[in-house]
Amino acid sequence: MGILLLLALWQALTSVVARSSLPTPLSVAIRIRQDFIHADQLSFYGLNTGLLDSMAYTATNVAAAVLMGAVVGAPLGLVTARFRLLRALVDPVLMTAGTIPIIVLAPFFLIWFGVDRISAMLLVAIFVTVILYVFAQRAADNIDPVYEESAYTLGASRARVVRDVLLPGTVPQILGGIRIALAGAWGLEAIAELMGAQYGIGKIVQLLAGATDVEGIFAALLVLGVVAVACDGLAAWVVARLAVWNQPARTGAE
DSSP: OHHHHHHHHHHHHTTTSOTTTSOOHHHHHHHHHHHSSOOHHHHTTTOOOOHHHHHHHHHHHHHHHHHHHHHHHHHHHHHHHHOHHHHHHHHHHHHHHHHSOHHHHHHHHHHHHTTSHHHHHHHHHHHHHHHHHHHHHHHHHTSOHHHHHHHHHTTOOHHHHIIIIIHHHHHHHHHHHHHHHHHHHHHHHHHHHHTTOSSSHHHHHHHHHHTTOHHHHHHHHHHHHHHHHHHHHHHHHHHHHHTGGGSOOOOTTO
């Protein structure tokens, strides 16, 4: 219903806004079909691709960046939650990095790593690392100390406490953090591609913006939005399955 309402509002706005600024949903859908495999307009700029290939490029970068950020941020957050000295050293660095806008960092990464896809992936990975670091650290802080103390009292080793207490208690929140980081990573990846990538949805938007091709821009952004929403739904399903023990119990009345 929400999608239908959005489409109806979009269609209604086209009656009061010039088509050159706001194309109709139907015209955008037709443009997506035309440009899905190969976009003739982009060939004039030397970019022989379509929305499908560009979206695959962007999605691959997002997946790699989220994986890199999760591998670094989540373990680091768990470790610093239990070692206060390390936390005092790492917190200022990551919190400062998380406050720097990606538009400010992008020129430096382009200089250091060039216009290859690694620049965009590292930019997004920094954002994901900070998000997962905070989520993992807070998840560990929220565990009642009595559980770990009881485990040690019963003779559990540190490795056993990590495996049977710390990880089960923090995984649901960490997975939720991955979902939030994934939602933001799509937009950041597009921005990073706008700053100087050779491929991707962001590159298409950059080229079409220079030609004031509003219809093409809407088509590219709509494809990006649909894929992002689909991935968010998939992530929600995976989180529910991986953290099934964290789901609220159902009563007989339900």
